[in-house]
Amino acid sequence: MHIHDLIGIGFGPSNIALAIALDEQRQAGQAKDALFIERQPCFAWHPHMLLENAHMQISFLKDLVTPRNPGSRFSFLNYLHSKGRLQDFINLQTFFPSRHEFNDYLSWTASHFEHQCTYGEDVFEVLPETDNDEVAYLRVRSRNESGAVQERLTRSLVISVGGAPNVPECFAGLKDDPRVFHSSHYLRELAKQDAPKRIAVIGAGQSAAEIFLDLHGREGVQVDLISRAWAFKPSDDSPFVNEIFNPEYTDYVFNNPTGQREALLQEYKSTNYSAPDLALIQEIYDVFYQQKVTGQARHRFRRRHEVTGSEAGPEGVELNVRDLETGHTDITRYDAVVLATGYVRDTHKQLLAPVADYLPEFAVNRHYQLYTKPEFKPAIFLQGSCEPTHGLSDTLLSILAARTSEICDALDQTTALYAPSPCKQEVTIS
Ligand SMILES: Cc1cc2nc3c(=O)[nH]c(=O)nc-3n(C[C@H](O)[C@H](O)[C@H](O)COP(=O)(O)OP(=O)(O)OC[C@H]3O[C@@H](n4cnc5c(N)ncnc54)[C@H](O)[C@@H]3O)c2cc1C
Ligand SMILES: NC(=O)c1ccc[n+]([C@@H]2O[C@H](COP(=O)([O-])OP(=O)(O)OC[C@H]3O[C@@H](n4cnc5c(N)ncnc54)[C@H](OP(=O)(O)O)[C@@H]3O)[C@@H](O)[C@H]2O)c1
Structure with a gap:
């Protein structure tokens, strides 16, 4: 051979x-x-x-x-x-x-x-x-x-x-349900849906931001953006910080002891993770602002909310959504759920x-x-x-x-x- x-x-x-x-x-x-x-x-x-x-x-x-x-x-x-x-x-x-x-x-x-x-x-x-x-x-x-x-x-x-898609534990039971899909399959799976009206997008990173705006551009779709964070925070691409992406910085990270490497990753996480581009955040803010102007609340930003459970039924996918500030949990039904929850x-x-x-x-x-x-x-x-x-x-x-x-x-x-x-x-x- x-x-x-x-x-x-x-x-x-x-x-x-x-x-x-x-x-x-x-x-x-x-x-x-x-x-x-x-x-x-x-x-x-x-x-x-x-x-x-x-x-x-x-x-x-x-x-x-x-x-x-x-x-x-x-x-x-x-x-x-x-x-x-x-x-x-x-x-x-x-x-x-x-x-x-x-x-x-x-x-x-x-x-x-x-x-x-x-x-x-x-x-x-x-x-x-x-x-x-x-x-x-x-x-x-x-x-x-x-x-x-x-x-x-x-x-x-x-x-x-x-x-590979990071699928939160609370969605593990729905992995074969075509109405629940990860952002990495977004266009393919959305095309298979039967005119979904209410869609939940989980996450507040670049994928969630791009998908929210894409869905906003589709007629008749109402989106709930569900985010553990209180705010969308922009990716930091300012020039000094950007030096962490220079090849020589790899030596610097590698030569640090393990604990300090972890601290470096945490310190600069906002350059990449849970961090959309500022321009996108401004666009999303404008969408919500215009809703206030017109009084037509088409989409919701469910900030500081977390999905704790999910169940599939013939009428839709029911999510248990907990308000992280008050501890109150409600059940909301969606036609589709997009997991913009990052990668492993x-x-x-x-x-x-x-x-x-x-x-x-x-x-x-x-x-x-x-x-x-x-x-x-x-x-x-x-x-x-x-x-x-x-x-x-x-x-x-x-x-x-x-x-x-x-x-x-x-x-x-x-x-x-x-x-x-x-x-x-x-x-x-x-
Ligand atoms: C939507 C999106 C946009 C991005 N944009 C940027 C950007 O603008 N700038 C940036 O720096 N980074 C960006 N990234 C990060 C991204 O990781 C890199 O851009 C780049 O794709 C990494 O290349 P890769 O070859 O390591 O991985 P990938 O691009 O993921 O390629 C891996 C390949 O391996 C194949 N594969 C996987 N498993 C197997 C298997 N078992 N057998 C055979 N083939 C297999 C896959 O099909 C795929 O083609 C983006 C990520 C996403 C999700
Ligand atoms: N146009 C482009 O260039 C483009 C487009 C898309 C993606 N990308 C890149 O792709 C990479 C990944 O971005 P991404 O947005 O897909 O992923 P990400 O940045 O890792 O964001 C994942 C989001 O999901 C949330 N999340 C993760 N696990 C969760 C859970 N169990 N329950 C609730 N929320 C959960 C995170 O919230 P917490 O913050 O609370 O953990 C975060 O808001 C980045 O490098 C990004 O730049 C680039």
Whole structure:
């Protein structure tokens, strides 16, 4: 069976950026046999949140490659040039393209690596392949849409699968009810609803804000925005604070002891989480203000409220909603409920469950590589699930260009020597 140097799970921005970095190495005469496996049938960047007026929350200069290699043909500027829109884009005078345009840039980049990516396959587990009491390779198992299982062997693995929906416990019983869905499936699931009138949106982050405004633009829809917080608070993207997204800040976070890393994450959480753009907050405020002017209370902002229970019935989904100030709970019926409740980032642990005994606490080194026991030879890297050790930039686009070259450097050591990398020798297993 063929053995790949590298398999990447997922072909979103993180692994496309890696494909670019590997391509640069290939041009420098260091080719690696890399294959990426993506579960979607073709490239799409959070496709069910591609709302009409949604814009990037990051400068286009932080594309997949520019911060590392501004001369790359895979830059956003070269994409604009090749599409004949560079002059017009300059006239827009913005750093923040629409999400539609950035999705198109990412698709355009991904299309250059079609030969290295197999679409429509969902990786469901990674098994150890042993040889003389050592784990020599990894067996990556995936399933295509018709249920056929495919197996491939690799010397190293880069897991870049993004976040999975965070579904609050009180909705766990409704996970198969089509009227309750997460923001990551918003457009797809909304289209399946039968003219919903009353919709609850849970959360007060960027997703909740964008979805509220999208629903406001749909005739006849009444929205209850249900938020534990008292106010929508804007994301802090002021310049000094924004320096936490510079690649060198990753060293600063990583070199702090664990407790202090947590404190740093808390201190700067408002740059990213539960934090919509100020312009969106102003738009939402205006919607509620105009309701006061007209006296027609179409939507409600149920601030400091929390859902404590949910039940599905033929007439709708009933939510127990508790007022966190008074402690009073009421029951409200909705035609649909959108969970704009953020993401969890532990999918890698499910995929790697069969090799978990070789991976002490799933701990990573500075190069995003999982520490392993000495008898385990393959190298495994994580992109997007190292926020606790590497900081708030880890789930974003900010450091993709830098991170992928750091991973390439570490891969060079592992694939060239095909022996334990220095980080593995550092490990002490209690
Ligand atoms: C709506 C939305 C907008 C955002 N906008 C911004 C922004 O403007 N700026 C910013 O910096 N960040 C933004 N983010 C954060 C986002 O995490 C990054 O932009 C980026 O998508 C991270 O890339 P990724 O490749 O790590 O993860 P993802 O983009 O999530 O890609 C992961 C890929 O892996 C695939 N996959 C998952 N599991 C498997 C499996 N088992 N087998 C095979 N394939 C699998 C998925 O289908 C997906 O294509 C946004 C997030 C959301 C939800
Ligand atoms: N256009 C864009 O660029 C765009 C669009 C959408 C998303 N994004 C990005 O995607 C990432 C995630 O944003 P997001 O808005 O999806 O998630 P988020 O920022 O994590 O916000 C989640 C919201 O859900 C609430 N919540 C979580 N668990 C809850 C529970 N059990 N009960 C009640 N409320 C709960 C949180 O409330 P608390 O604060 O009380 O915990 C918070 O208001 C961010 O990086 C964001 O920038 C970008």
